[in-house]
Amino acid sequence: MPAQPDGNGLADLQHRFAHAVLQAPLEVPDGIRHDVRPTRERRFGVYRNNVKASLAAALAARFPVVERLVGEEFFTAMALVFIEQHPPRSPVLAEYGAAFASFLEEFDPAADLPYLPDIARLEWSRYVAFHSADASAADIGRLAELPPEALGSVRLGLHPAMAVIASPWPIVSVWSTNTHDATPEAPAADWTGETALVTRPHLDVLVQRLPPGADLLVAELAQGIALGAAADAASRAHDGFDLATALATLFGAGAITTLSQGSSS
Template sequence: MLPRDRQAAFAAAILDRSIAIPTGLRQPGRFAIYRNNVFAGLIATLTSRFPVTCRLLGTDCFEGCALRFIAAQPPTTPVIHDYGAGFADFVGTLSDLSQLAYLPDVVRLEWARHLALHAADAPVLMPQALVDVAPERVGDLVFEIHPAARLLHSAYPIHTIWQTNTFDIETAAIAADAPGQSVLVSRHDDEVVLLALAPAAAAFAAALFTGASLGAAAGEMSDMAPTLAALLQARAFTGYAFSLDTTQDAPCLSTD
């Protein structure tokens, strides 16, 4: 067997407990220890990445789910930072968790927090950078989205679930018919920030995030200023330009 084939067989056996210990090892008795350490490390990674999910399920149940996920979707790259991207969808396929319909969206929120924390640094557009925009041009503003910012929409109160399971010693009861929530995930310096958005504000933000001009995104909103201010304070944008009818206007950036 070629060296690379032996390596592939070794790696496959590490992540698949049904595969026998590879032959030719100098100390085969240590293989099980190494395999257990790999699984323990991956479980610890998932636990640290999804602490609210772990609290909701309990440690034993979460680790059982993590083991099944590792077996079904082992790491495909040496970059452990990327591991866990498919955990939300995987949790949604588990029949024994089907009564927890909100859980996959909670996992998605935690994954969004992880991505925001490790997103690339970029300039931040601050409110004062818009002071010199002529009033007749405000509606033409198109914002550039910060790499750390992302929007999530859920039919479940994921922000409330995340908040009480993060900060409360005893979690608050959440009504079964509580309305869904949209959440802006962003980063302020090295701290991830979550901002719950009302439906109209969420639709406004979603339009901006897909490249709509400020005027088009505002639509029939009676007052977009508070929501825009909240998005700016949350560090959601890196800069702005004007809509394509005036390409001579250059983007304007401001950093905090």
């Protein structure tokens, strides 16, 4: 058993060390001293455990509602599977967890909670929004001041921290009661889908429900489509779309930052 790092020296040892820390079966990399007590397996095991436990703790801090829904014990076990399948690709811990939602879709033991991936998406969007660039939200008064004939061609710029998560499940209700209430309330009797709007107009991340069809309006606006055409597309695609409610919600949440006149109408 070789006890010393080979020709490539430290860099090579570090590479094998990093690999062995997250690998499933415990295999102490060559080059770790073995003439010590307690055994090198136990000593390396402490190291592995610390790395995994801190990654699991970071996930729990990032996805508190997912943790509350499945329980602490289940969450930790699930996080360890995730860490094994999706080890960090970046040295920045703050970037870890982007793949958690899609992992949950494939994680059979959690299949009883089909809304879990969308809850994770909502929590990740909140987290990303928290770290996004600042921008000043535009007041709806600026839109109301425009002459009526200019409204159709105005382009609305979206806030960099804004995110929309459409779900077939009532994710805003589930997220909200599990975030604010000591005892979660049972969700509404009609277990209908909700679309979450995540914004951070100032220092706080806000989560609210988007009215039906408003996500389509946002998708159009995000492509730089002018308000008139975007509203047309949303009402064609969704019968219940109400432009006034959609605009009030978006401006009220600080989702719109700029108004600009496009060249074509």
